Amino acid sequence: MRLVAGQTPVALIARPVSADGRELPLVGTAVLDGSSKEPAIWISEALQDIYGWQPGQQVDLPLAGRPVRMRVAGVWRDYARQTGALMIDLADYRRLTGDQLVNDAAILLAPGVAPDQVAAALTATSSPGTLSIAYPGEIRAISLRIFDRTFAVTYLLEAVAVIIGLAGVAASFAALAVARRREFGMLRHLGLTRRQIGWMLAQEGALAAGVGVIGGLLAGAAIGLVLIEVVNRQSFHWSMDLRIPYGSLAVFASVLIVLAALAAVAAGRQAMRQGAILAVREDW
Incomplete structure (x- = not known):
């Protein structure tokens, strides 16, 4: 999503988020306003530094080809995207845009279930090259290896x-x-x-x-x-x-x-x- 002409696009993440954002690594406290009609968004530290948005501020986001008034509920710590990211609750995003597609999904396995079997079953249900499956242990090992090499x-x-x-x-x-x-x-x-x-x-x-x-x-x-x-x-x-x-x-x-x-x-x-x-x- 490009917020300002000439600026680098920022990442828009739509996922289930509670009203107080307790699932996120918040910086400071969330600004909760139950009487507000604007949907809440959560911005990263990079986006706050680049655009100067503050918790409680109302901003306009270009969603589905039109500006939508949003309310900044809080700031969260994001180490993955240096150009900025903002997060919106998945239900609000689908209601405002009508987009039902999903790009990423996390699967929590029941006790005793082998991850390799689940990955093989998911791969068999899709065409070759459609799914990319990564395990948390692999992601952590790769991240630590890159960190140690640095x-x-x-x-x-x-x-x-x-x-x-x-x-x-x-x-x-x-x-x-x-x-x-x-x-x-x-x-x-x-x-x-x-x-x-x-x-x-x-x-x-x-x-x-x-x-x-x-x-x-x-x-x-x-x-x-x-x-x-x-x-x-x-x-x-x-x-x-x-x-x-x-x-x-x-x-x-x-x-x-x-x-x-x-x-x-x-x-x-x-x-x-x-x-x-x-x-x-x-x-x-």
């Missing part, structure tokens, strides 16, 4: 960033350990063992990594908010609910800190191998 480069960049960060920690602590070998020799004279000095290096590496992890989490949170609240709205015309995976972030941060501590200890081993007397003698 973010494969992101996962690779994360791995590269972690490796570069650990290499930087190791190089920094290797240089510090060489510069502090006299200090380590003095500590050995005071009675500290190599294990205790290694534990000290591990704590320093963990503290340095902890500061970096906190900075990374804050920067990542800021970038995530910009992507969700700004980029998604401007580029795709949809909103997203923010959910922070505290458990996964805590595990990932802990692993990075532990790896940084181990890298610091491994880098400082070379400096700790030198004898305590030789290390202190350099100051004489």
Whole structure:
């Protein structure tokens, strides 16, 4: 359906919808008006951003070759159509247009019924190429596969960033350990063992990594908010609910800190191998 000349057509979906639109993933609340005579329509976020329609507003839609006054009852979240979509109750659509055709149908199977048998029976009743049957599991698998392929480069960049960060920690602590070998020799004279000095290096590496992890989490949170609240709205015309995976972030941060501590200890081993007397003698 083309609402405005020169604009990209929007999708019109006719399906059974209750008066309050509880079946839809609504954004905000629905505007219900039982006294209104205009049929209710539900618009997507993209359509709201492009045309500026608001819940409760009355609009004219070109149905069956004539303008029909409708009432916007609410806004729903649609990730499939970036150019906009609007939904009308199937009974209202058939009453206004007289169109009885159906393009899509969802079939809910009874317990114990094999989906393949139902699909084969439906295919046998129609001419070849008429029906296209898809299973929910297949649709979900394809969607996740496309999603994972899209973010494969992101996962690779994360791995590269972690490796570069650990290499930087190791190089920094290797240089510090060489510069502090006299200090380590003095500590050995005071009675500290190599294990205790290694534990000290591990704590320093963990503290340095902890500061970096906190900075990374804050920067990542800021970038995530910009992507969700700004980029998604401007580029795709949809909103997203923010959910922070505290458990996964805590595990990932802990692993990075532990790896940084181990890298610091491994880098400082070379400096700790030198004898305590030789290390202190350099100051004489």
